[in-house]
Amino acid sequence: MKLYLLIPFLPLTAFVINILLGKEVLRDKAHWPSILAVVGSFFITITSVLPQAMAGKVINEDLYTWMVSGTFNVTVGFLIDPLTAVMLVVVTTCASLIHIYAVGYMHGDKGYYRFFAYMSLFTFCMLMLVMGNNFMQLYFGWEGVGLCSYFLIGYYFNKKSAADAGKKAFIVNRFGDFGFGIGVFMIFLTFGTLHYAPVFANAAGITGQTVNFLGWNVDLPTLIALLLFCGAVGKSAQVPLHVWLPDAMEGPTPVSALIHAATMVTAGVFMVARCNPIFNLSEIAMNTVAIVGATTSLFTATIAITQNDIKRIIAYSTCSHLGLMFLACGVGAYAAGIFHLYTHAFFKALLFLAAGSVIHAVHTNDIQEMGGLKKYMPITYAVFVIAALSAGGVPGFSGFFSKDEIIWSAYASHSSVGKLVWLMGTAVAFFTPFYTFRLIFLTFHGKYRGGHPEEHGHSAHGSSHGSHQGEHHIHESPKVMTIPLILLAVGAVAAGWVGIPPILGGGAHFAEFLKPVVGHPEFHGTHAEEWGVMGLSTIIALSGIGLAAFFYLRKTDLPEKIAKQFSGIYNILYHKYYIDELYHYTIVKPTLWVADKVIVAITDARIIEGIVNGVPGAIGKFSGNLRKVQTGLAQHYGILMAAGAFFIIALVLLLR
């Protein structure tokens, strides 16, 4: 028994225990198996797997043969290299802290055991996803995490919006997986195997090959890379499949933190980085990745500035940051992308959990009904600010180092779209701190604007402006929630210090560690330029914070005026560019209409059933008419006999 096998299988065991015993036996202690399992995985990762990976040891072993059919042969097997090690650190660290936090957050919930069972199942699938040594296992984990996401988004399933959101996430992801699946088929047809090692070793051999795909002659590496990327677009909520992630906020907040910020949504970035030997072969594919990432990043950042739901703002922010990671991958700076994945996991999980702490206290998601919370929730406030500074890319914090590396990589890369995406990334650097601090100022500063929905049911939706009723009920969250917050805050500040670039006196250890897997892009740029790019994005980030302060602390009536002045743009942003509506009217409705009005009503009921019931009907009618001949009246038969005899005689006479 290999020790590393415990990493995924401990959470699986916890899942089985919770499903079987959680409801009747464990009940409010259902968190114990899940927490022990994930913390166990964390310790194995830190004490055994990470040191081995740092020593340069790569594990690539098969556990058993999963499926054999002819030459098709895949195993359940594990690959642990530096990239996997980084992902394991991210997943087990965040999962451990979020599991502990959830004990406080989910306390007293009806489905307590169910929540922890799903969380363990998710952790298992996510670990299988990052540890697999072949595309099949990747796909297994990929669909598995999607399933758990479906369960957990729809956790409050008696609520229609939650059930809808879960279903939407699943189906939108299926669109991405459609391409991903075909990409996997293409890999098998091209390389004859689905295992990473032989595929990547032979990848260079397909350079320049073309293949006939549905009538078009296309470049083989481009085709495979773009098909795989479809899956990443779905899973990592990139444009145009980003629509499921904001709705996914219907799930409990720890779920948003773990699945929809720190781990699952980053699987797309992980996959692209893992498949870098294929992506590197195609400039078109690389540029597509970069452009899609940059576009998503900018697009969702602009939406975030107008939203009022605390979790949705952070969700759009997640889309935006994931876009930056793809931007990095697209210009060949995979290490920078993974570095941002790693720092993002800490500050974004922290943002979500801190938001959860707020929601736990005020029982609403609407920031227009909050305000002035900092005196009641000092710890939450402090960690929220730390997370925001890190997310906003303020120098010294984790997020700064990774974001700066991405922006510098884009600027300095050989990529033909490098300068373009650099500009877009720099623009994002303004929006990110702006909407994050808008959120902070509206939530924690100023005066409390909400009632207390549980005490005053009638004052639900912002109807009680300025009301101080119920305000004294607001209090800081329990220790089981604040301690994970503080630990994550440490990560949000310091996790990035492992990747300080040489120009700031660091050793860029992170990029060096990943170099054997993802290589290192060649940059062309002077030190002066590097300072300039860094300085520019820093100034822009700080000005974003400044503008947020000006709007939401000083001139608090100004945002509303601007929204009125530019109501056209404001409405487009507020309604998220009407993408949901677009899909509803161009895809969902027509499909249902065709199903109901064409296929059921016409093709099946009229045409096919018409023939099926028509043929026996016609036969029946014919025999019915024929039956009329048999009247049972002797004189009829006599006449017919006479007519027949006459006919025969006439015939004989004529023919003679």
Next chain:
Amino acid sequence: MEQVIMNQLSYPILSTVIFLPVLGALLILITRRSWELLTKWIALGTSILTFIVSLTLFTDFDKSTHKMQFVEKHSWIPNWNINYYLGVDGISILFVLLSALTAILCVLISWNSIKAKVKEFYISILLTTSFMIGVFCSLDFFLFYLFWEAMLIPMFLIIGVWGGPNRIYAAIKFFLYTLVGSVLMLVGIIVLYLYAGKSFDILELMTKNYPYTMQLWLFWAFFAAFAVKVPMWPVHTWLPDAHTEAPTAGSVILAAILIKMGAYGFLRFSLPLFPEASKAMTPAMLTLSVIAIIYGAVICLAQTDLKRLIAYSSVSHMGFVTLGIFALNIQGLEGGILQMLNHGVVTGALFLSVGIVYDRTHSRQIADYGGLATVMPIYAAFFMVFTLASVGLPGTNGFIGEFLILLGGFAANKLAGVLACTGIIIGAGYMLWLYQKIFFMEINKKIIGLPDMDIRETITLVPLIVLVLWIGIYPNSFLSFMHASVQHLLERVNAGGVQEVNIAKTILEVVR
């Protein structure tokens, strides 16, 4: 003498498996009508015994050979050269086991829900089981056709006597539809019999080569019988009616076994007997399969009746099966066979599950449910596993089958593979929509206070859950049965094909 492995066991195992249920039926026949409990126990006992005996097939099967095994051969009507000839290979063996298992589940699920004509019901169930197993074991065309048609009679009765309000229409439609197809096959069988010098011996017929035009005609004659049974688009419309009106056990038998016989027919007869015609007809077959996949899935989106939705989903899923079969490569064929098994397990399970709530509410309308996960949580968990298997989630059996089929289909024809993949998206759409409407959201007041599954119902579903996960996690226990037989089948199909391709090439060259 053909290359077969005679039965080495001390008893004729296949005959035992076929005729044990008949014995049970006879026992029930002489039981007093008022002793309903005894009737049920006899039915349960015989079906369990049949399954236990059939397990020997599973353990003693030699996976290394494509040859027919456990063969029994006795002269029956020597004047016409008709033999009582039984045997199984890697293609048929799993369906014998599945049929035996299904019988147990059908008896269990009907325990309380069948209240009228109890004796006749269980006799019908047992006879259907016997005939279905007979179909899978027959190596003589005459015997095969006998079982094939005999099976219709108890099935017709199950639908027509114990079915829903519109049962007579459904039963007659089912009967006529399948009969019309079968009659054409009968003509085909007689043509083969005469051409081959009066032989009904299936294995012997397979070794012969038939002229191309004859193959083509016979292919379509057999196609008529098999396509109706599968059912392929556009001869699928008997299925929703039959499924919907049949009692739960009837739907389960239909879904799990009966509609597999069409696909089995393609594998056992069409491909090896008419290899050139099969290859030539591949484009048509792939097209029909893809249409079935998408059409069946889209039509599910507009259903309001629970059983009808699952029935139409069968059309889509069986489209995957025929796609795999006519991909004519090893992944497609093995995926197709495995998917037949999977579909039997999953759709059978879904119909059993629907039966469980139907017994409580007597409603098949999706709108009459909602929030059931709160009322019947254990049931909701079981249903979820089957839903996921139906959607083809990795870790469940549905994934393995669909993946291999799509891989094979994609290798054979990229467009067919890509279009079939869209069926998976829609599949997730309607199954999750169904699950949401029934189990999630606010509790419908019609279902408040329903009891969760009892032990009998749980026992009925547990074997199927085990199969869903077993095949999903370790499919090789089942795939390994098929390798040798499928390889042999492919060799047979391809051996004739080389010549055909060359002819086509020569014609092309002449034309140019």
